[in-house]
Amino acid sequence: MNQVEHGFTNPQLMFKSVFFKPFISKLLSAITLCTMLINPSYANDDVDANLGANVDANVKNLSANSAVASELEDIKSQVIKLNRDLFILEEDLLFPASTQVAVFVSVDVGRFFTLDSVELKINSDNVAGFLYTERQRRALEKGGIQKVYMGNLKTGQHQLTAIFTGADAEGRPVQRAVNHEFEKSDETVMLELKLEDNASSYRADVKVEEWVL
Amino acid sequence: MGSMINSLTLVGSLTLARSLTLARSLTSVSSLPLLSKNLKSALPRFVVASCLIVSCSVNAALAINEQTNTAQIEKSAIAEESAVAATPEQQASFRNKLYRQALYYYFEGDYNAALRQVAFNRQRFEADTAKSHLFEAGLQVSIGLHHQATETLATFEQVLIEQQAKDKLAGLSPQSTDSTNDNNNESTNDNHNESNNAKSNTSAAELKLIALLQLSEQQIEQGKVTAAQRTLGKIDKLPASYAEQYLILNQLAHWPAINTPSANIIGEASSKFAVNLDDETEATGYSSLSAYVMLNQALQMIEVGDFKEAELLLTRVKNIRLAHTETSFWQDLFTEKSLQSVNRDEDSANDKVLQQQAIKDYAQLLLAQMYVKQAQYQAAFDQLKDFPQHSPYIESALFLFAFSAQQVNQYSTSTALLDLLTRQYPHSQLGWQSALLLSAQIKQQNTLAESLTSYQQAEQLYLEQLADLARFQKDIKQLKFATIFDKQNPLTTQNDSQSLWLQKALQNPELKNDVDTLTELTLLKQNLLEQQQKNAWIKETIELNKQRQARIIQQQKQTPYAELIQQLTLQQQQLSITISEAELQQNARVFANEAEQDWLNRVNQSHQIIAAVNGQRNTEDYQQRLARVEAVLDWKLQQQFPQRLWQHKKLLKEVEQQLIIATKQQKRFALLANTQQQTNPFEQRQVQAEVALTKVTENIAQLTTATEQKIQQKITVFVTQQQSQLQQLLLTSRHEMAAVLEQMSQMDSVPMASSAPKAASSLVNTKEGL
Structure with missing residues (x-):
């Protein structure tokens, strides 16, 4: 380990660039060469003699590391696949399409309403509630759609009530609510609650969109 | 009647x-x-x-x-029914909504859930769009699945072509399809400015360019340089916004060649990296990526001995104004996330400033090293005079500065610096070397008695470090690795002797890699445990359903x-x-x-x-x-x-x-x-999951054991290396002490003899001995 390498691995330095790793790997090899010439500790004959052996050892280590990395990747991918399979199995088992109803939340822009929480009622029964963290709110504002509720309903007419709590552009607490009648058929019902900024009224409105599968 | x-x-x-x-x-x-x-x-x-x-x-x-x-039928039925019922626009809109669900998980920081959602969308709703492939590849990179990402990116291009043909047949404009429409969802800017609100469409050509760039990056990461060169060769022209990324990848793919084939960059970016700069370009400011391009260029020049050009470039990097780098959604996506960054909401502005400063510091250090290499010690000394105190490279800069100072006869400065290095970095090799250099300098400038004391102090330092190292080795063998390398474990963060040794050992990239592997395996084990619990719960639910079914069947029989x-x-x-x-x-x-x-x-x-x-x-x-x-x-x-x-x-x-x-x-x-x-399909799936869980658990256990052994071996090697270095330094210090004592005894016997010339040759011996 030479001094320059030490500098690069200092935990204070937090490289965030995508190019950090490839850049560093090439950079280090070049720096090592430069450092050998200036660091008195490397200025003996042993360095040249050991260099060849070190390269061989490095090649071996690299291939061993690559095998471990490959094995780890394989395990990771298996775990992710398992996770997905169990998720689908759970959903198939608990929420068959014939009874499934799902409610989503999305935010368009979010200038006039800073989302804090949402409460959901179906046929006057409280079915879900969600309190947003800063990061989750930002995820919605960046365009993410959150599945806030999934449940089972009989076929027929139902009523969904959603109450959004948050703050307006001036930071005053504010609530927005919406009622929506929908019919549950044999197919999955997916309802999106869209919190949209209304530029003309300088306030946010809640709209409900039923997804067409 | x-x-x-x-x-x-x-x-x-x-x-x-x-x-x-x-x-x-x-x-x-x-x-x-x-x-x-x-x-x-x-x-x-x-x-x-x-x-x-x-x-x-x-x-x-x-x-x-x-x-x-x-x-089973539902999956295809839903898709079939929807295909009949929904118009192409509605289908595209629905696919986009599915994609945005995955996006929510990504922005929330749950990359596994995002990846699961993409796979779920594909399996359940056949939402197999080109953009979802690119997104999937990015997520795979985010969680370290580089090989899979390479495969996904390789298939992306084909899917993109197929989708374009499909959209054309359906009569959709490129903007209306989810494959090519990047709306404000993917803006990384938190400010709700006009540009954020506006829809910024990523064209199919741009998506292809992103895929090629990311594919080449993955190939470089995996050491497939020729493949990376071929991938980059497919890019014939690109917009200026991707120029820096392209140039860096091109440099790395063709390293150490300087004159590499390059694509035609549309815009003003190409002139930005010229060695001779004009003031106008300078005033606009550079991104961190530009600085990396220039640093790489400088390194290439140093390698071929073109020091003059390298000096110009490094001086420029040192002095340029680094502007805030805006990374696109896709660039962010393809960045591998560390555990820390996942848990943090955003990169703080402070980190960005630190990063920019670190680039300049590095250029300055490299410049000084280049001067030392050319024996221009005065230039190196001048270069490092104003090196920032809180730079991450301070230890290296201090050593180089002390060495340069010694070479240009600035003895008081070098003495102070070497003393500082010895005290501040007692576990570092530079600190150990500084102790000997300092003693040699004292021997040259001061009396033999002072020199002897200095050598004795150096000897004491080495003996203490050797004892400390032995304690560290003993302690590390007694502890379990999982607890040692836990991020929460104070051993990796505290400043006591043990954790300093551990931190030093972890500076070895291979060992660090093994430790990261072990940490990941521990997390995977925890995840598997949760999945096993879920699987057990699903099994129970299936069993209960079966019992209910049996009861109803019994009733029906009557x-x-x-x-x-x-x-x-x-x-x-x-x-x-x-x-x-x-x-x-x-x-x-x-x-x-x-x-x-x-x-x-x-x-x-x-x-x-x-x-x-x-x-x-x-x-x-x-x-x-x-x-x-x-x-x-x-x-x-x-x-x-x-x-x-x-x-x-x-x-x-x-x-x-x-x-x-x-x-x-x-x-x-x-x-x-x-x-x-018969066994129902749910049961079959549950059993399959159980078998897979057991298999993966076994694999994890095996890999954990192997990794732990590797870590143990590497720590042993590290300790041996450190001991060997310390022993060698100890030996040198003792030789020097013996030489000083000999000189002292000679001086006692010949009182009028001068010790100065011998002391001067002693300093040379010490340097060679190191």
Whole structure:
């Protein structure tokens, strides 16, 4: 380990660039060469003699590391696949399409309403509630759609009530609510609650969109 | 007579009222008992009631059965139905919504969930878009699945072409398809400015360019340099916004070659990296990526010995104004996230400033190293005079500065710096070397006694470090790796001797890699444990459903289906005959209710009585009265005939429907009873998951053991190396001490002799000895 390498691995330095790793790997090899010439500790004959052996050892280590990395990747991918399979199995088992109803939340822009929480009622029964963290709110504002509720309903007419709590552009607490009648058929019902900024009224409105599968 | 007519009217109105009730209740299945009550010709009540019970319980059983049987069908059915129902725009919109669900998880920082959602969208809804492939590849990179990411990126191009063709056929504009439409969802800017609100469409060509760039990066990461060169060679032109990324990748793919084939960059970016800069370019500021390009160029120049050009470039990097780098959504996506960064919301502005400063510091250090390499010690000394105190490279810079200072005879500075290095970095090799360099300098400048003391201090330092190292080795063997390398473990963060050794050991990239592997394996193990619990819960749920199903089947076995169907068939036939007769003969009496039938019976009896007494008495008056009553009755029945005919037809329909349901249920129940004997698909899937879980758990255990052994070996090697270095330094210090003592004894014997020339040669020996 030479001094320059030490500098690069200092935990204070937090490289965030995508190019950090490839850049560093090439950079280090070049720096090592430069450092050998200036660091008195490397200025003996042993360095040249050991260099060849070190390269061989490095090649071996690299291939061993690559095998471990490959094995780890394989395990990771298996775990992710398992996770997905169990998720689908759970959903198939608990929420068959014939009874499934799902409610989503999305935010368009979010200038006039800073989302804090949402409460959901179906046929006057409280079915879900969600309190947003800063990061989750930002995820919605960046365009993410959150599945806030999934449940089972009989076929027929139902009523969904959603109450959004948050703050307006001036930071005053504010609530927005919406009622929506929908019919549950044999197919999955997916309802999106869209919190949209209304530029003309300088306030946010809640709209409900039923997804067409 | 009057009372009779009244009562008849009353019966008629009651019947009418009931008929109205009946008409309203016909819409509901539960009206069947009412029907049987109201209609004379209705079916026996028990048949209908049984039908209802059968219907309810079989439905319950079938609901479970349907869950099982239709689970597989649903996937394709939903897609098929939607394909029929939804327009291409609606399908594209739906796919986009599915994609945005995954996006939510990504922005939330749950990359596994995002990846799962992408796979789920693909499997369940066939939402297999080009953009989802690119997104998937990015997520795979985010969680370290580089090989898979390479494969995903390789297939991306094909999917993109297919999708473009599909969209063209469907008559969609590029903007309307989810494959090419990046709306404000992917903006990384938190400020709600106009540019954020506006839709920024990523064209198909741009998506392809992103994919090629990311693919080449993955290939470089995996050491497939030739493949990376080929991938980059596919890019013939690119917009200026991707120039820096492209140039860096091109440099790395062709390293150490300087003149590499390059794509045509559209815009002003290409001139930015020229060695000779103009003030105008300088004033606009550079991104961190530009600085990396220039640093790489400088390194290439140093390698080929072009120091003059390298000096110009490094000086430029050192002095340029680094502007805030705006990274795109895709660039962010393809960045591998560390555990720390996942848990943090955003990169703080402070980190960005630190990063920019670190780039400049590095350029400065490299410049100084280059000067030292050319024996321009004064230049190196001047270069490092104003090196920032809080730079991450401070230790290296200090050493280089001290060395340069020594070379240009700035002894007081070098003494202070070497002393500082020794005290501040007692675990560092530079610190150890500084102790000897300092002693040598003291020997050269001061008295032999002071020099001896200095060497003794150096010896003491090495002995202490050796003892400390032995303690560290002993302690590390006793602890479990999982607890040692836990991020929460104070051992990796505290500043005590043990953790400093550990931190130093972890500076070895291979060891660090192994430790990261171990940490990841521990996390995967925890995740698997959760999945095992979930799987056990699913197993229990399936078991409970099976029991419920079995109970219902048992109940159903007691229901006489054949008898029910037979009775329903009989009733259906009877009703059909009655209705056809009534329609054919227009005979309203067929539909008479109980009271009316009584009346009709009485009229018939009266006719018989009149016929019997005819001739004996004058019956004309009776006959007239009877005819009037009969006419009134017929009139009433005739009035209600269409209504009753409609009611009967309706009832016939209901009976037919019940018959169909009963027949279907009988068949489905038979099927259910048969499938009950077999393992259902849910159970199969659950068992498959269980087997896979066990297999992966075993793999993790094996890899954990192997990694732990590797770490143990590497730490042993590290300790041995450190011990060897310390031993060597200790030996050198003792040799020097012996030399000093010898000189002292010589001076004692020859009091007038000067020690200065010998001390000077001693410093040279020390340097060589190091």
